Amino acid sequence: MILLTVISAGIANAQRAMVNVDSRNSASLNGRWKIMLDQGNIGDWKKIWIEPKPQKKTDFFEYSFDGAPELNVPGDFNSQLCELAFYEGAVWYKKTVTLFKKKNTRQFLYFGAVNYSADVYLNEEKLGSHEGGFTPFQFEITDKIKDGDNTIIVKVDNRRLENGIPGYGYDWLNYGGITRDVKIIETQRTYIQDYFIQLKKGSLNNVQGWIQLNGEKSSQKITVRIPELNTVYRTKTNSSGYAELEFSSQFKLWSPESPKLYRVIVETETDSIADEIGFRSIETIGNEILLNKKSIFIKAVNIHEENPMKKSRAFSLDDAKLLLNSAKELGCNMVRLAHYPHNENMIREAEKMGLMVWSELPVYQHIKFDDNLVPQKMDLMLQEMIGRDRNRCAVVVWSLSNETYSGTPNRDKALIGLTKKCREIDPARLVTHVINTQGYTNNSFNVWDPLYNYSDLIAINEYIGWYIPWQGKPSEVKWKIDFSNKPVFISEFGAEALYGTRNVPADQASYWSEEYQEQIYKNQIEMFNTIPNLRGVCPWILYDYRSLGRMHPVYQKGYNRKGLISENDEKKKAWHVMNDYFKEKENEK
Ligand code: GCU
Numbered sequence: 001m002i003l004l005t006v007i008s009a010g011i012a013n014a015q016r017a018m019v020n021v022d023s024r025n026s027a028s029l030n031g032r033w034k035i036m037l038d039q040g041n042i043g044d045w046k047k048i049w050i051e052p053k054p055q056k057k058t059d060f061f062e063y064s065f066d067g068a069p070e071l072n073v074p075g076d077f078n079s080q081l082c083e084l085a086f087y088e089g090a091v092w093y094k095k096t097v098t099l100f101k102k103k104n105t106r107q108f109l110y111f112g113a114v115n116y117s118a119d120v121y122l123n124e125e126k127l128g129s130h131e132g133g134f135t136p137f138q139f140e141i142t143d144k145i146k147d148g149d150n151t152i153i154v155k156v157d158n159r160r161l162e163n164g165i166p167g168y169g170y171d172w173l174n175y176g177g178i179t180r181d182v183k184i185i186e187t188q189r190t191y192i193q194d195y196f197i198q199l200k201k202g203s204l205n206n207v208q209g210w211i212q213l214n215g216e217k218s219s220q221k222i223t224v225r226i227p228e229l230n231t232v233y234r235t236k237t238n239s240s241g242y243a244e245l246e247f248s249s250q251f252k253l254w255s256p257e258s259p260k261l262y263r264v265i266v267e268t269e270t271d272s273i274a275d276e277i278g279f280r281s282i283e284t285i286g287n288e289i290l291l292n293k294k295s296i297f298i299k300a301v302n303i304h305e306e307n308p309m310k311k312s313r314a315f316s317l318d319d320a321k322l323l324l325n326s327a328k329e330l331g332c333n334m335v336r337l338a339h340y341p342h343n344e345n346m347i348r349e350a351e352k353m354g355l356m357v358w359s360e361l362p363v364y365q366h367i368k369f370d371d372n373l374v375p376q377k378m379d380l381m382l383q384e385m386i387g388r389d390r391n392r393c394a395v396v397v398w399s400l401s402n403e404t405y406s407g408t409p410n411r412d413k414a415l416i417g418l419t420k421k422c423r424e425i426d427p428a429r430l431v432t433h434v435i436n437t438q439g440y441t442n443n444s445f446n447v448w449d450p451l452y453n454y455s456d457l458i459a460i461n462e463y464i465g466w467y468i469p470w471q472g473k474p475s476e477v478k479w480k481i482d483f484s485n486k487p488v489f490i491s492e493f494g495a496e497a498l499y500g501t502r503n504v505p506a507d508q509a510s511y512w513s514e515e516y517q518e519q520i521y522k523n524q525i526e527m528f529n530t531i532p533n534l535r536g537v538c539p540w541i542l543y544d545y546r547s548l549g550r551m552h553p554v555y556q557k558g559y560n561r562k563g564l565i566s567e568n569d570e571k572k573k574a575w576h577v578m579n580d581y582f583k584e585k586e587n588e589k
Contacts, residue, residue: 012128012130012131012132012137012380013128013129014118014120014128014129014130014137014138014139015108015137015138015139016137016138016383016387017110017111017136017137017138017384017387017388018110018138018185018187018191018192018193018194018214019193019194019195019388019390020273020275020391021110021136021183021185023273023274023275024185024186024187024273025185025186025187026110026183026184026185027097027183027186028181028182028183029073029095029097029152029182029183029184030073030181030182031072032071032072032073033070033071033073033093033094033095033178034065034068034069034070034093034094034095035069035071035091035092035093035094036048036065036068036091036092036094037083037084037087037089037090037091038089038091038092038155039087039089039090041089041090041157043063043090043092043155046062046063048063048092048153049121049124049126049153049155050124051124051151052064065094069081071093071177073093073095073177073178073182074112074178074179074180074181074182074316075177075179075313075315076115076175076176076177076179076313077091077156077175077176077177078174078175078176078177078312079175079310079311079312079313080312086548087176088158088159088174088176089157089158089159089176090155090156090157090159091155091156091157091176091177092154092155092156093153093154093155093156093178094151094152094153094154095151095152095182096149096150096151097149097150097152097184098148098149098150099145099146099147099148099150099184100145100147100148101142101145101146102186104188104189105142105186105188105189106140106142106186106187106188106189106191106215107140107141107142107184107185107186107187108138108139108140108141108142108185108187109122109139109141109152109182109183109184110137110138110181110183110184110185111130111136111137111138111178111180111181111182112179112181112182112315112343112344113134113135113136113180113343114130114133114154114177114178114179114180115134115156115158115174115175115176115177115313116131116132116133116157116158116159116160116161116164116174116176117129117130117131117132117156117157118137118154118155118156118178119154119155119157120152120154121151121152121153121154121155122141122144122145122150122151122152123144123145123146123150123151124151125144127139127141127144131377132165132377132380133158133179133340133362134305134340134342134381134385135381135384135385135387136180136384136388137384138185141184156176156177156178157176158174158175158176158177160174162371163371163373163374163377164377165362165363165367165374165377165378165381166339166340166362166363166365166367167365167366168366169365170362170364170365171547171549171550171560172306172339172545172546172547173306173545173546173548173558175306175312175313177313179313179315179343180343181315187271188270188271189215189270190213190214190215190216190217190220190241190268190270190271191213191215191270191271192211192212192213192214192266192268192271192272192273193213193214193241194211194212194387195209195210195211195245195266195273195391196209196211196245196390196391196426197224197245197264197266197275197277197391198277198390198391198393198428199280199281199428200428201281201283201427201428202281202283203248203281204251204253204281204292204293205250205251206246206247206248207245207246207247207248207249207279208244208245208246209244209245209246210242210244210245211237211243211245211266212241212242213241213268213271214241215241215270217269217270218237218238218239218240218241219236219237219239219241220236220237220241220268220269220270221234221235221268221269222234222235222237222243222245222266222267222268223265223266223267223268224264224265224267225265225267226249226262226263226265227263227265229250229251229262231247231249233245233247237268251279253278253280253281253292254278254279254280254351254393255280255291255354256333256334256354256356258354259278259351259352259353259354259394260278261276261277261278261351261352262276262277263275263276264277275391276348276351277391277393278351278394279393280292280393281293282396282428282429283430284430284456284457284486284487286485286486287484287485287488287532287533287535288487288535289487289535289536291356291396296333296536297535297589298334298356298489298535298537298538299331299332299333299334299536299537299585299586300332300333300334300335300336300356300358300537300538301327301330301335301336301538301541301542301578302336302338302491302492302538302539302540302541302542303323303327303335303336303337303338303541303542304338304541304543304545305337305340305342305343306543306545306546307319307322307323308543308544308563308565308566308567308568308569309322309568309569311546311567314342314343314346315343315345316345317345317349319345320346320349320350321349323335323542324346324349324350324353324355326542326543326565327355327542328353329579330542330564330575330578330579330582331578331579331582331583331586332355332582333354333355333356334355334356334357334358334396334536334538335350335355335356335357335358336358336360336399336491337357337359337360338360338402338541339362339364339402340360340361341359341360341361341384341385341388344388344389347359347389347395348392350394351392351393351394355394356394356395356396356397357389357392357395358397358399358538359385359389359395359397359398359399360398360399360402360434361381361382361398361399361400361401362381363378363400363401363402363404363415363418364401364402364403364404365402365404366408367408367411369404369408369409369410369411369413369414369415370408374414375414375418378400378418379418382398382400382418382422382425383425385398386398386422386426390425390426395429396429396430397430397431397432397456398422398426398429398430398431399431399432399433399434400415400418400419400422400431400432401415401418401433401434401451402433402434402461403435403461404433404435406437406449406450406451412450412451415433415451415454416451416454419431419433419454419455430456430457431454431455431456432456432457432459432489433449433451433452433454433455433459434459434460434461434491434492435449435451435452435459435460435461436461436462438460438462440462440464440468440471441471442471442472442478443470443471443472443476443477444477444478444479444480445462445477445478445479445480445481447460447479447480447481447482448482452482452483452486453483455486456486456487457486457487457488457535458481458483458486458487458488458489459489460488460489460490460491461490461491461492461493462490462493463492463493463494463495463540464493464523464524464527465495465519465520465523465524466494466495466511466520470523473526474523474524474527474530475526475527475529475530476530477527477530477531478530479530479531479532481533484533486533487533487535487536488531488534489534489536489537489538490524490528490531490534490536491538492538492539493537493539493540494517494520494521494524494539494540494541494574495511495516495517495520495521495562496511496512496517496555496560496561496562497512497513497514497516497518497572497573498512498513498554498555498556498561498566499514499566499568499570500570501513501555502514502515502573503515504516512552512555512561514572514573514574515573517572517573517574518572518574518577520574521539521574521577521578522577525577525581537581539564539578540562541560541562541563541564542563542564543563543564543565543566543567544560544561544562544563544565544566544567545559545560545567546558546559546560547559547560564578
């Protein structure tokens with residue numbers, strides 16, 4: 001059933017990471033790593049992964065990690081050294097770790113994420129490479145380690161690729177580096193590589209899932225326990241280590257109001273693993289979104305994976321708590337984690353806090369869909385995204401693209417294919433694309449994109465009032481939506497304001513002011529009342545965040561200022577408009 005490694009020409013060959021690494025026996029490699037900058041990208045030619053060993057007096061090497069600067073891992077490199085503030089290029093990382101071969105044990109080198117590509121070496125031998133900045137991967141090193149000191153070298157390269165995911169252009173800072181945890185994971189010879197334990201689509205008590213073992217002892221007895229419910233389910237894996245799971249129980253369902261999680265223990269004859277899992281059903285019926293069979297209105301906000309106050313890529317539990325507590329305070333029941341899978345701390349903390357999660361692939365705007373490697377890269381990222389979070393009940397939506405254009409060669413075909421793949425891998429969650437190609441003339445919207453035929457939601461990005469002026473009263477907007485039997489979700493709207501820019505004299509341009517942003521929010525909310533089948537809204541964005549394309553020297557300074565909160569944690573006037581609207585929605589329930 002599950003491919004352990006994905007190998008094809010031009011595509012990275014790292015293994016897909018095993019599930020639930022935090023519950024595994026592991027040693028952290030987080031901490032200080034030595035680095036070498038390689039802006040000229042000559043490190044491959046110099047074979048930097050080979051320790052310089054001068055043979056004779058005249059031998060010299062123009063590289064060495066001895067005396068080299070160090071960086072924190074996890075962490076982006078741009079915010080750690082001022083000379084790397086806007087760096088896009090190769091950086092070589094080195095870590096020495098003491099390891100020992102152990103009987104009946106396998107060892108894996110695991111990365112939570114590396115942006116954008118990683119070439120990984122162990123003891124001067126290449127283990128392989130990975131492409132994609134926001135999903136985990138691993139390499140088996142059982143037969144490659146030596147007793148004692150082992151040297152790990154990683155070439156990290158955050159240069160943009162034309163056929164990359166994302167491609168050349170995106171509206172966020174391209175933080176590079178080893179941005180999430182690094183671990184050495186120890187497993188049994190035959191270990192539990194993956195499992196899927198969630199409710200069957202549309203059911204409130206039937207679990208439908210599977211388990212996948214990895215190792216020579218593939219056919220084993222399996223027990224799944226939920227002690228709190230006295231639930232014990234037994235089955236047996238087949239000769240490829242795979243077993244379907246089907247059982248029912250009286251679950252207290254997970255919801256934002258009561259984010260109930262159960263300790264679930266999976267045991268085999270050679271391994272066992274525990275996880276905190278919630279059970280909920282999410283579906284659309286007609287133009288309703290139903291959570292646990294009840295129609296819901298989604299009160300969401302967009303979040304980038306950035307700690308605003310640290311001006312750095314977020315990765316830690318504290319970063320997650322900061323961002324998610326803010327979303328809670330705004331009145332949200334969901335967070336759209338834009339535009340790429342965020343770190344696992346975000347997902348698990350949202351789950352504990354009772355926030356639904358919208359997880360998205362960085363298939364963003366200008367993607368080269370007619371490049372024959374692109375569909376494979378998207379497929380791999382999809383498997384890695386779902387592979388890590390499929391047991392996270394908070395994740396209710398897989399979003400597969402943002403603002404791509406129907407006219408782009410091969411776009412429809414590639415994304416329809418990706419959608420089908422997503423539904424095959426995970427039939428139990430909502431799947432959608434985010435689109436901004438709708439027409440807006442004479443104060444009327446025309447929503448038509450063919451991709452909506454394959455999406456569970458009509459997710460619309462619109463910036464009326466900011467990029468596009470109103471063409472009439474917001475309360476009189478008309479809608480032509482070719483997909484009337486589906487829930488509509490405004491996945492982005494908003495405007496920019498520099499916190500503190502207020503009471504602009506009438507003779508001066510008022511955009512960038514808090515009042516201007518506030519008014520656009522008020523107008524948008526007026527317009528929301530005109531939208532048929534509106535089942536949720538999601539302002540762009542919770543915090544001002546770094547984006548180099550935002551170049552206004554006074555009002556932006558490399559920041560997208562559409563935050564409801566500044567990067568210094570200051571609430572703008574529009575924050576209160578949004579908070580009041582969410583309170584209203586809450587009271588309507
Ligand atoms: C787009 C896009 C965002 C971007 C936003 C903006 O809709 O999805 O990534 O930041 O608009 O222009 O601010």
